[in-house]
Amino acid sequence: MTYLKGYVDHIRFRNEDNGYTVLSLDVDGDEETVVGLFPFLNEGEYISMEGDYVDHPVHGPQFQMRTYEIVAPDDIDSMERYLGSGAIKGIGPALAKRITKKFKMDTFRVIEEEPERLAEVKGISEKKARAIAVEFSEKQEMRQAMMFLSGYGINNNLAVKIYKEYGDHLYTIIQENPYKMTDDIAGVGFKIADEIAKKVGIGSNSDYRIISGIFYTLMRALNEGHVFLPKHILCRNAAHILGVTPEDIEEHLLEMMIDRKIVIEEDKETRVYAASQYHMEVNTARMLLDLNIHYDISVSEVETMIAMIEENEQITFAEKQKEAIHAVAEDSIVILTGGPGTGKTTTINGMIQYFEHEGLDIRLAAPTGRAAKRMTEATGYQAMTIHRLLEINGEADKERDLRKGATMFERNAGNPLETDVIIIDEMSMVDLYLMNALLQAMVPGTRLVIVGDSNQLPSIGAGNVLKDMIASEQFKVVELNQIFRQEEGSHIVRNAHLIHQGRPVELDNKSRDFFFLQRNNIQDVLGVLVYLVRDKLPGYVHAKPYDIQVLTPMRKGELGVERLNQVMQQYLNPPSDEKKEKEVAFGLFREGDKVMQIKNNYQLEWEMRNSKGFTVDKGVGVFNGDMGIITEINDYTEKITVLFDETKEVQYAYANLDELELAYAVTIHKSQGSEYPAVVMPILSGPRVLFHRNLLYTGVTRARNCLTIVGDRNMLFSMIQNVNEQRRYTTLAYRLNQIANESNEDGMDEFGL
Numbered sequence: 001m002t003y004l005k006g007y008v009d010h011i012r013f014r015n016e017d018n019g020y021t022v023l024s025l026d027v028d029g030d031e032e033t034v035v036g037l038f039p040f041l042n043e044g045e046y047i048s049m050e051g052d053y054v055d056h057p058v059h060g061p062q063f064q065m066r067t068y069e070i071v072a073p074d075d076i077d078s079m080e081r082y083l084g085s086g087a088i089k090g091i092g093p094a095l096a097k098r099i100t101k102k103f104k105m106d107t108f109r110v111i112e113e114e115p116e117r118l119a120e121v122k123g124i125s126e127k128k129a130r131a132i133a134v135e136f137s138e139k140q141e142m143r144q145a146m147m148f149l150s151g152y153g154i155n156n157n158l159a160v161k162i163y164k165e166y167g168d169h170l171y172t173i174i175q176e177n178p179y180k181m182t183d184d185i186a187g188v189g190f191k192i193a194d195e196i197a198k199k200v201g202i203g204s205n206s207d208y209r210i211i212s213g214i215f216y217t218l219m220r221a222l223n224e225g226h227v228f229l230p231k232h233i234l235c236r237n238a239a240h241i242l243g244v245t246p247e248d249i250e251e252h253l254l255e256m257m258i259d260r261k262i263v264i265e266e267d268k269e270t271r272v273y274a275a276s277q278y279h280m281e282v283n284t285a286r287m288l289l290d291l292n293i294h295y296d297i298s299v300s301e302v303e304t305m306i307a308m309i310e311e312n313e314q315i316t317f318a319e320k321q322k323e324a325i326h327a328v329a330e331d332s333i334v335i336l337t338g339g340p341g342t343g344k345t346t347t348i349n350g351m352i353q354y355f356e357h358e359g360l361d362i363r364l365a366a367p368t369g370r371a372a373k374r375m376t377e378a379t380g381y382q383a384m385t386i387h388r389l390l391e392i393n394g395e396a397d398k399e400r401d402l403r404k405g406a407t408m409f410e411r412n413a414g415n416p417l418e419t420d421v422i423i424i425d426e427m428s429m430v431d432l433y434l435m436n437a438l439l440q441a442m443v444p445g446t447r448l449v450i451v452g453d454s455n456q457l458p459s460i461g462a463g464n465v466l467k468d469m470i471a472s473e474q475f476k477v478v479e480l481n482q483i484f485r486q487e488e489g490s491h492i493v494r495n496a497h498l499i500h501q502g503r504p505v506e507l508d509n510k511s512r513d514f515f516f517l518q519r520n521n522i523q524d525v526l527g528v529l530v531y532l533v534r535d536k537l538p539g540y541v542h543a544k545p546y547d548i549q550v551l552t553p554m555r556k557g558e559l560g561v562e563r564l565n566q567v568m569q570q571y572l573n574p575p576s577d578e579k580k581e582k583e584v585a586f587g588l589f590r591e592g593d594k595v596m597q598i599k600n601n602y603q604l605e606w607e608m609r610n611s612k613g614f615t616v617d618k619g620v621g622v623f624n625g626d627m628g629i630i631t632e633i634n635d636y637t638e639k640i641t642v643l644f645d646e647t648k649e650v651q652y653a654y655a656n657l658d659e660l661e662l663a664y665a666v667t668i669h670k671s672q673g674s675e676y677p678a679v680v681m682p683i684l685s686g687p688r689v690l691f692h693r694n695l696l697y698t699g700v701t702r703a704r705n706c707l708t709i710v711g712d713r714n715m716l717f718s719m720i721q722n723v724n725e726q727r728r729y730t731t732l733a734y735r736l737n738q739i740a741n742e743s744n745e746d747g748m749d750e751f752g753l
Ligand SMILES: Nc1ncnc2c1ncn2[C@@H]1O[C@H](COP(=O)(O)OP(=O)(O)OP(=O)(O)O)[C@@H](O)[C@H]1O
Pocket: 315, 316, 317, 318, 321, 338, 339, 340, 341, 342, 343, 344, 345, 346, 347, 484, 485
């Protein structure tokens, strides 16, 4: 054990999560490298340590700290050094010299006790003197607060946020109601607050705990897609999470309603909403109804236009396709829906020509980058993601946003989109949150064309916007039902429609694009999957193995995403001396791996470079379901670089790797809105709640050129018969009708009826 004392000259590296730091220490003019956990240390501080000298194989000799203490500088030089180090805003080396020259050994006492005297020094006004004193004492307070918070296992990053939010009050908040942090601080959820509460000794029946737990239960439901929960389910789930009785939960609901944290609505069932969700739904419904305007236009003129478009395109539109073009001429909100190959894109092209002819300005968007790219290719018109259309600014944090209603888009009610028409494709993937944001950026008079397949699974995020809008019967809906692609010989399309109708698919393998391979056990299924993806299909569909997607209903189990990814990684991207690896909780990432972002990150930065490596575009936002390839793992910078869509480069700090997952296999749910040249689906066995018709339909329709199902025929047929999809708790359709009826009644009132 050795003792060492000196000034922190330079902090070379710090892991902000655990405080691990590498620093240069000035020991009487000699530089020493010191490593250890120093979460709260600043440059310019004077420390005294116990530790050992070790010889690091790469970095050479260094001092490994065991314990340390920040000691108040006790000589004039040290004080000058600390003040001039940049630790105190507004004081540089020259000023530090003047201050210490004036007050000598008394310097720190003067700053703390008689700060006004600082103004005696040349260059310090009275105002600046006060600012220096505040900064000086804040530094001390902050360090003290961090020490206190670390006692509850709170890391440095979070501690800074807590300190900045609460200042001195943090001690009372932590000790009396740590759950308050879940409202105020992004990154503190119920789980973290509950851990702290347990350490503080707050009982499991505390009111704060129960209220926070109820809110947490609603937020969990939100993550599963529900906008509200029926009261009895909320009470049951929250009671389970909190380890109390459903009666304990029910008792607190009224109070939460009075505090406007939740909204309770009595209807056939009693519904409980987080207040933010309730208002979002109401606003969405209102804005939709306000936008929905009917125009009286000449039908024959539109007919003439359609004939002209048909002539231009050398196409004869089906009746429904014509109806859709009439619809967009007459109504400012139109929903165009239909299964695969029913001519939706062709109809969009017809609509675009109509709008262009009318001299209207058109914007195209889709919920994912992939869908936007496909839309661009199919229409020849530049399409973008809805996030980009709304000019995401990357400043706000989503969680906090949802609660506080701030906006994270440059385009909003105060700065709406300036266009005449917005066409959104793949609408089934748009959740309530995004729809609400889009509508806020639209002014009445703007037309909205919504295109999608309402039989796809609902959005990953909460809500069921497309289906609810259709169910409300408040908008013009055109459903395309003639299948064109089938006539071109696609069995994928034909079978998708059979699945949708609940009829058995043809499994005779006489098709060129739809195959079924009966395999009866997991090992055989796995063997075939690897063979298909690695060896057989790339040649068949003229694609790389990475373009062939394994889709599975489940996350867990031998044929779930997690296990399949490990197996596929082993075969498609095996270990190699040239490829760096990074261990993570589930296993490891390797350079060359196919990965997926698994949550929306509105702040993550991306860059696009040209072939010479120059940045040509950059922005923020990487979203749930985006797929890419790991191009670099760098242990020195502790970052992984991922290339998304072959163009966008994103860097992930090691601390954020939980946002990434291997993506050789993904759940069918996550594959929504994407299309792949070839899809392979293991369907062998699994829980009935997952193996339902819509899931199969969504999986099958993801395949563009080739689909292979491997597994059990009986399971496949029972999946087609199983329509018991889990209910999504949303009330947008109800809300639309409710608001529409209210305004009709208001209208009648005006006429005295
Ligand atoms: N009226 C029509 N007459 C002849 N062929 C048509 C017609 N409408 C569409 N098609 C053809 O049918 C095929 C599928 O059409 P389209 O791509 O527009 O459908 P979609 O609904 O967008 O399909 P998906 O969602 O699967 O991409 C295309 O090859 C298209 O050229």
